[in-house]
Amino acid sequence: MGNMATEIIAFLFTISGWILISSTLPTDYWKVSSVDGTVITTATFWSNLWKTCVTDSTGVSNCKDFPSMLALDAYIQVCRGLMISAVCLGFFGAILALVGMKCTKIGGSETTKARITCLCGLHFILSGICSMIACSLYAHRITSEFFDPLFVKQKFELGAALFIGWAGSVLSILGGFIFCFSMTEGFSIREYSYNGATSFISTRTKMGKMGRNPETPQKDLPDQSFSGRQFGRNAYV
Secondary structure, eight states: HHHHHHHHHHHHHHHHHHHHHHHHHTSOSSSSEETOSSSSEEEEEOSSSSSSEEEEETHHHHEEOOOSSSTHHHHHHHHHHHHHHHHHHHHHHHHHHOOOHHHHSOOOOOOHHHHHHHHHHHHHHHHHHHHHHHHHHHHHHHHHHOOOTTOOOOEEEOOOHHHHHHHHHHHHHHHHHHHHHHHHHHHHHHHHHHHHHHHHHHHHHHHHHHHHHHTSSOOOOOOOHHHHHHHHHHHHH
């Protein structure tokens, strides 16, 4: 029962992390223009992995999609691939979790379900790592441009999508490790039970052998048939 509760907690962590990671893709604010040293702000620039936008002082936004995928910066292309990979790995990990968890009736034997649960945990761990790398790479680019004194273009700050992605990555990695730990715990319990049953049978066998004292020599019973034949022969004589 405790192992099942652990898997349910891990499932909640991983699903929550996968939802947060998935929500970062359409989120607009991956980076927001900095107002450091600016007295009057007439417009706010912000962008994500798919478009760049500007919002004026009246609240009107004007967005423009990136015109060409091949003309993008390399870090944006890498972040796109990592985030899409994270979402796909989390999706397949959720399917494997529903098959491998003990509270479900599908998946086969306990050994098969334990292996599926381990594979599910690995999927979520990889999903969290991909999302963590993508958000960290994007944040590193923003911070390096912000603190570079030779960079004269518009400087940006970290957007809300990066923090959401980091939170989802931590939940996915934590839930994936809990899934793997629950599988190893289940294997150790079954192994202990098997060894305990073997030792119990061995103890009973030893006690049965010790019931008879091996030092006491056993006397061979006389052959009754031979004695009867010998007695009959003497009678006739």
